[in-house]
Amino acid sequence: MPTAFGDTFIPNIGRLSLDQENPLLPYHSHPRGRELQNLPYITEPPEDHISPGDPPHRDRHQPTRPNPDPLKLDLDHSSAELDYSAASAASSPTSSQMGRRSEKPRRQEPDRPSSTSTRDQNGHASGSMDSHLELRRKHPSLDSPTAASQTDQLMSREDFSLDEKPPPTPISSNSDTSFFDLPRQDRRNFLLLVLLYFLQGIPMGLATGSVPFLLKSHLSYGQIGVFSLATYPYSLKLLWSPIVDAVWSPKLGRRKSWIIPMQTCSGIGMIYLGGRIKDMMVTAGASDGSGVWAFTGWWFFLVFLCATQDIAVDGWALTLLSLPNISYASTAQTVGLTAGHFLSSTVFLAFNAPEFANRWFRSTPSKVGVMTLSGYLTFAGWAYLAVTAGLAMLKREEKTKEKDSVMEVYRSMIGILKLKNVQSIIIVHLIAKIGFQANDGVTNLKLLDKGFSQEDLALTVLIDFPFEISLGYYAGRWSTAYPAMHVWCWAFIGRLIAAAIAQGVVMIFPTEGVQTWYLLTVIASHIFSTFTNTVMFVAISAFHAKISDPLIGGTYMTLLATVSNLGGTFPRFFILKLVDHFTLATCHPPLEPPKDLSALKGDLITTPFSCVLEAQKTRCLAGAGTCDISRDGYYITNVLCVVIGVVTFWGYIRPAALKLQALPLRAWRLVDPDSQ
Numbered sequence: 001m002p003t004a005f006g007d008t009f010i011p012n013i014g015r016l017s018l019d020q021e022n023p024l025l026p027y028h029s030h031p032r033g034r035e036l037q038n039l040p041y042i043t044e045p046p047e048d049h050i051s052p053g054d055p056p057h058r059d060r061h062q063p064t065r066p067n068p069d070p071l072k073l074d075l076d077h078s079s080a081e082l083d084y085s086a087a088s089a090a091s092s093p094t095s096s097q098m099g100r101r102s103e104k105p106r107r108q109e110p111d112r113p114s115s116t117s118t119r120d121q122n123g124h125a126s127g128s129m130d131s132h133l134e135l136r137r138k139h140p141s142l143d144s145p146t147a148a149s150q151t152d153q154l155m156s157r158e159d160f161s162l163d164e165k166p167p168p169t170p171i172s173s174n175s176d177t178s179f180f181d182l183p184r185q186d187r188r189n190f191l192l193l194v195l196l197y198f199l200q201g202i203p204m205g206l207a208t209g210s211v212p213f214l215l216k217s218h219l220s221y222g223q224i225g226v227f228s229l230a231t232y233p234y235s236l237k238l239l240w241s242p243i244v245d246a247v248w249s250p251k252l253g254r255r256k257s258w259i260i261p262m263q264t265c266s267g268i269g270m271i272y273l274g275g276r277i278k279d280m281m282v283t284a285g286a287s288d289g290s291g292v293w294a295f296t297g298w299w300f301f302l303v304f305l306c307a308t309q310d311i312a313v314d315g316w317a318l319t320l321l322s323l324p325n326i327s328y329a330s331t332a333q334t335v336g337l338t339a340g341h342f343l344s345s346t347v348f349l350a351f352n353a354p355e356f357a358n359r360w361f362r363s364t365p366s367k368v369g370v371m372t373l374s375g376y377l378t379f380a381g382w383a384y385l386a387v388t389a390g391l392a393m394l395k396r397e398e399k400t401k402e403k404d405s406v407m408e409v410y411r412s413m414i415g416i417l418k419l420k421n422v423q424s425i426i427i428v429h430l431i432a433k434i435g436f437q438a439n440d441g442v443t444n445l446k447l448l449d450k451g452f453s454q455e456d457l458a459l460t461v462l463i464d465f466p467f468e469i470s471l472g473y474y475a476g477r478w479s480t481a482y483p484a485m486h487v488w489c490w491a492f493i494g495r496l497i498a499a500a501i502a503q504g505v506v507m508i509f510p511t512e513g514v515q516t517w518y519l520l521t522v523i524a525s526h527i528f529s530t531f532t533n534t535v536m537f538v539a540i541s542a543f544h545a546k547i548s549d550p551l552i553g554g555t556y557m558t559l560l561a562t563v564s565n566l567g568g569t570f571p572r573f574f575i576l577k578l579v580d581h582f583t584l585a586t587c588h589p590p591l592e593p594p595k596d597l598s599a600l601k602g603d604l605i606t607t608p609f610s611c612v613l614e615a616q617k618t619r620c621l622a623g624a625g626t627c628d629i630s631r632d633g634y635y636i637t638n639v640l641c642v643v644i645g646v647v648t649f650w651g652y653i654r655p656a657a658l659k660l661q662a663l664p665l666r667a668w669r670l671v672d673p674d675s676q
Helices: 085-090 093-103 147-155 184-215 221-231 233-239 241-246 256-274 277-284 292-320 328-352 354-360 373-394 406-418 420-432 434-450 454-481 484-507 516-547 554-582 614-622 633-661
Strands: 584-588 626-631
Touching (some): 184 221, 184 256, 184 277, 184 292, 184 328, 184 373, 184 434, 221 292, 221 554, 233 241, 233 292, 233 554, 241 292, 241 406, 241 554, 256 277, 256 292, 256 373, 277 292, 277 373, 292 554, 328 373, 328 454, 328 516, 406 420, 420 434, 420 554, 420 633, 434 454, 434 484, 434 516, 434 554, 454 516, 484 516, 484 633, 516 554, 584 614
Antiparallel strands (some): 584 626
């Protein structure tokens, strides 16, 4: 995933408009209040010019209907009523004219363009998403002023008047803001988000990067596909995200109530695995890989803890950064997760490789690397505990008054799923990543099969890392300056091209071994692939942050992020199975049996058999046989994925994505403001 933002409350003041001809109403009631967009200027015609369709006069003695929730921003000016009778009673005698004006009905000038968006047949507002700014928060700060106090404060000013047009309000824009231009508090909270996402990236980098590589010598592609199920909690966290959003302790804070215990359990879990991981990996490869299920279960639990922490971090992000800098949440997520993943995959694989350690750190060669998986897990576990202790003592979370029930949050989640626009983006997420699955999940493993060393692979990712970090930062700025889904679509096309290029790189693997020109080719291909992947991730995260309704806390963001993760997770198991299914490989006995049979690591191979699975291949080589691959299932699977990606992109994904980008923010809200 992911997102970040600041708590702001806005009373019920009317619909926002960008009509520059209309006068504007400033909003300065709170030090952290946001400047609103232009308000439509409402004129009051004389009594003798009231049209038959206008509403009847309001009796000055008739009590006004109270607003049941003064902290909600009503975006429909047709339902917003400004009663100035209180101002007339409290002001000086010269204000009697204002009191008479308040008695007259108000309607919009017929020659002014209406700020009310037209509604389509599905009940959603049409128009551009960028045309309105909507600010809604459900959980106010304890010291936030009420709507009544804000009104009294405004009316008590000496310069208060309803006869003159109010000055214009500055309009926040999607300017291309750099990190150093952010307010100091936003910069500090941005770095905190990076740290929290970095912690998530450590076990995720192991589960998705290092451990599958280390298991490749024990398991086949299909069996590694079983281990990929360990990452499913990130795609299933929607099931328990309402509990995380609704159940918390007021003493710790709404988000820290979950972040602190989850990170503590994760640290203890990694320390526990660090003392047993070596034996567990041996057991996973035993009995033709049947032990992989128990090994997968342990990592499933660790990823479950990280996914739960991610829910809380996503929700906290909604109140950490200010609203104009909301896109930096996706940048923080990208930088943090990428750095954690880089440490657990690239750095670890490099220091775990004996060749790398013997070349750069040792004078006497050894069969083990500088860093083992057991030692790294133990170190990461203690680092988790240290950071969690610092977070608990040094960071205070803003307290809130309200506390939702779990069932209320589940009902909100079901309501979100019923929105037609949300259903559309769910379909896009579930099919969008099929075209890249073979490249993302199999290409690096296939390079290892071809003879690409673990050291060279670590060097490739090491060189790629600075590009991924820097490009992730600029991708966040691009998603702020340009429509996020437009950026996402361009990156989608580039990622399909990267998948085709990756297959070509595997096909031209030199028979004489890895040479400099080939290593540079792999590095260039890898940089291009991760670049397009990073841009897609940042762009869609920025889009999620923009359309999510803060009214529901982290549930909205978690739903979108979960579906996006599910689109990249659920096909992986089937893609790896297809590689084994389409592969034809036969183990041939040696033409001349070796004279010294005691030197063999297994029984002598005397008859041909299939060597598709890793255990069969190991048996073949141990018995002096030769495993001949007559048909490589990777090529067939990758071509199939790319074709599916091209057809779905031009047939459905691109039109749907551009249509969703054009929708206004109110089309993504659970409660239509018109109904209030």
